[in-house]
Amino acid sequence: MSDLLERLRGRGWRLTAQRRVVAEVLDSGEHVHLTADEVHGRAAARLPEISRATVYNTLGELVSLGEVLEFSADGRAKRYDPNARHAHQHLVCSGCGSIRDVHIAGDPMGALPESESAGYALEGVEMTFRGLCPDCRAKRGA
Amino acid sequence: MSDLLERLRGRGWRLTAQRRVVAEVLDSGEHVHLTADEVHGRAAARLPEISRATVYNTLGELVSLGEVLEFSADGRAKRYDPNARHAHQHLVCSGCGSIRDVHIAGDPMGALPESESAGYALEGVEMTFRGLCPDCRAKRGA
């Protein structure tokens, strides 16, 4: 519920029924790390004739606009994270693949010494922690 | 040149011509962040009848054995990093996609507060910096 649509309209984003539905799915606040196909599924529930291609197009644009974060936790399908406005990291369960947003102490960007990034124009960092979640520990770790 | 083969033999790894070639490609020291397909290409240069499936199998095993790191910098093809024995991070150019190994100051794992990983059995962290490399800055950034 972060007025994604509001912001997009303000940027002169051409608003169609399909785009609205995609934005609403992402903005619904609850299901946070959807794959493109999951987004399509939820979008199609509200607007049955929406095509996969449109969902891919729209997601790609939202990523370019910086409104949505794209990342891949497992090399398979990319996931889309509507929580692009607050810096955060991910904690992925190596058992079930579930993804949690987490927050680290300092600024991860600052961890890279100047000497290592010499000549580069740094833009961002991605940080992904991996581990077994409590549920999977109970089942596997025994 | 880190005696990957030596180590694998020591672990009772069944050594075939194909596996040797794959290990040699990864161990050749120079081309560091190959995709599975690139590995296959280089392997096939030495042993033409090697199949893609075998390369995938072998890479998967090397990853399980902890000898090779698997990561995806772009959501497309996975990349294989033979430098699994020394902790390091990646710096990816958002222009040309080139990948550099970099090293940060502290221990990235320690950056995650206990409260955030409560109940989890942490296993590792991945850290990827993004930015424009000097070449791409010259061409694009103007």
Add this chain to the structure above:
DNA sequence: CTGTATGCAAAACGTTTGCAACAGC
């Protein structure tokens, strides 16, 4: 009215699988 977004279906891409033949130990 114009340009852009859409739907469809097909293709591209990376990866996995099933299975018979084969080869290391």
Add this chain to the structure above:
DNA sequence: GCTGTTGCAAACGTTTTGCATACAG
């Protein structure tokens, strides 16, 4: 000789593309 590995080709899941149509501005 037993067992695990290989090659092949086909299947798979995800994403991209080309093109004619529809619609927001």
